[in-house]
Amino acid sequence: MNSPDNEPSASVITWQDEMSVGVSEFDTHHKRIIALINKLQSSVARDDDGSITRDVLTEVSNYTLYHFFAEEDLMDKYGYPGAEAHKKEHLELTSKTLQLMNDAFRNRINIGGAVLDFLIRWLKQHIMITDKQYSAFFTGKGVS
Amino acid sequence: MNTISLCVHEDIMPSVKWLLTEFDSAFTITSFRSFDSLEKAFKTKEWDLLILDSTTSQESIKDSLARIKDQNPNLKIILIIPPMANKEEVIEIIQGKMVQGLVIKPFTGEVMSKYLEKVGKQ
Numbered sequence: 001m002n003s004p005d006n007e008p009s010a011s012v013i014t015w016q017d018e019m020s021v022g023v024s025e026f027d028t029h030h031k032r033i034i035a036l037i038n039k040l041q042s043s044v045a046r047d048d049d050g051s052i053t054r055d056v057l058t059e060v061s062n063y064t065l066y067h068f069f070a071e072e073d074l075m076d077k078y079g080y081p082g083a084e085a086h087k088k089e090h091l092e093l094t095s096k097t098l099q100l101m102n103d104a105f106r107n108r109i110n111i112g113g114a115v116l117d118f119l120i121r122w123l124k125q126h127i128m129i130t131d132k133q134y135s136a137f138f139t140g141k142g143v144s
Numbered sequence: 145m146n147t148i149s150l151c152v153h154e155d156i157m158p159s160v161k162w163l164l165t166e167f168d169s170a171f172t173i174t175s176f177r178s179f180d181s182l183e184k185a186f187k188t189k190e191w192d193l194l195i196l197d198s199t200t201s202q203e204s205i206k207d208s209l210a211r212i213k214d215q216n217p218n219l220k221i222i223l224i225i226p227p228m229a230n231k232e233e234v235i236e237i238i239q240g241k242m243v244q245g246l247v248i249k250p251f252t253g254e255v256m257s258k259y260l261e262k263v264g265k266q
Contacts, residue, residue: 058227058248062255065246070262091235098231101248105227 012041013120019127022135023074023143029067030127036060037119044112053112054104060119061097068094075134078141082133089130093122149185151176152197152224156249160195163253167260176200179208186215193263197224206233209242220244220263224251 015031036059043052068090075083096118104111138144148171152160157175164173171192176182179201182194194212198205205223213219222245225234229248237243244266245259 054227055250058250059252059255062248062251065248066255066258066262069245069259073262073266091238094238095231095235098229098234101227101229102231 011038012116013037013123021127021131022139026067026071026131029063029070030123030131033060033063033067033123036063037116037123040112040119041116044116050104050111053115057100057104057111057115061101064097065094071131074138074143078138078143080134080137082137086130086134089126093126146171147189147191148173148193148195149176149182149191150174150195151179151182151200152195153199156197156224159253160256163256164195164260167257167264183208183212186212191216191219193220193222195222195224198229199226204233206237206240206242209237213242220266222247222256222259222263224249 013034015034019030020027021030036056040053040056040060043056046052072083072087072090074080075086080086100111100115100118104115148164150157150160150164150173161173161175164171174185176185179196182196182200194216196209201208205225209221209223212221221243223237223243224247226249234246238246244263247255247259
C-alpha cells in the first residue's frame, strides 16, 4: 500500500532514450510495458474493489510474457551466448508474476502498491542491465 | 499456417475466432468442445497451430500437452491459462519449450494478435 509520502505521481515511469536496447521491436515492447505500468498505477488510484487493477495486472503480465517469448526466439535464432542466464531471469520473473496473479485473483489481496513497486524495480533492472547486455550482440548480427 | 485447431471454453470462443479471422482468412479453423475430442482428431490429422485453453483438459495440462506434442512434434501451441493456474506446472511447460505463447485470462485482443503474428512468421 502507498503511504502519503510515496503516493504515485501521474506517471510512475517514463521512457527515456537511454533505455533503448538497440532492437527496435524490443524498444517498442518496453515502451508498451511502461505504458501499461502507468495504466496500472492509474487503476490502483481509482479502483475501489480491485477488479480494474486485476484486469490491468493481467494485461501487463500478458504483454510481458509475450515480450519474453519474443526475446528468447531471437536469442535462439542468433545463438546469443548469454541466452541461458537471460532465460533464467525470465523464468524467475514469470514465476513471480504468476504468484502475483494468484495473490490478486485467489486471495483477493490488494496488490496495487506492491505490484507497482515490483514492476518498476524489475523494469529498470531488466532493461537497463540484463537487456542492455544483448544490444551489441544483436547489433553485430545486423538486427536493429 | 494452414490448419488451426481451437479448444477453448464457450465464453472466449467467439472472441478468439474473431481475432483469428481478423488476422488472416487463409486458413481452416476447427473448433473442439473438449480436450478429448481434440485428442481424437489429432491422432488422424496434422495441424499447424493449436490454441488451447488449459481448463478444457481434465488432467494435468503438462501431461496433456506432452501427448499432443508426441503426436504432432511440429505443432505450435498458444496456451491459455486461468490467472490462478498452477505456477510450478506453468514454469515446467515454459522450461520444456512446450508452447510458443502463453496467455492469461482475461486477455485482450492485443496480445493474442501479437502471438498469432509471431507464430505465423515461424
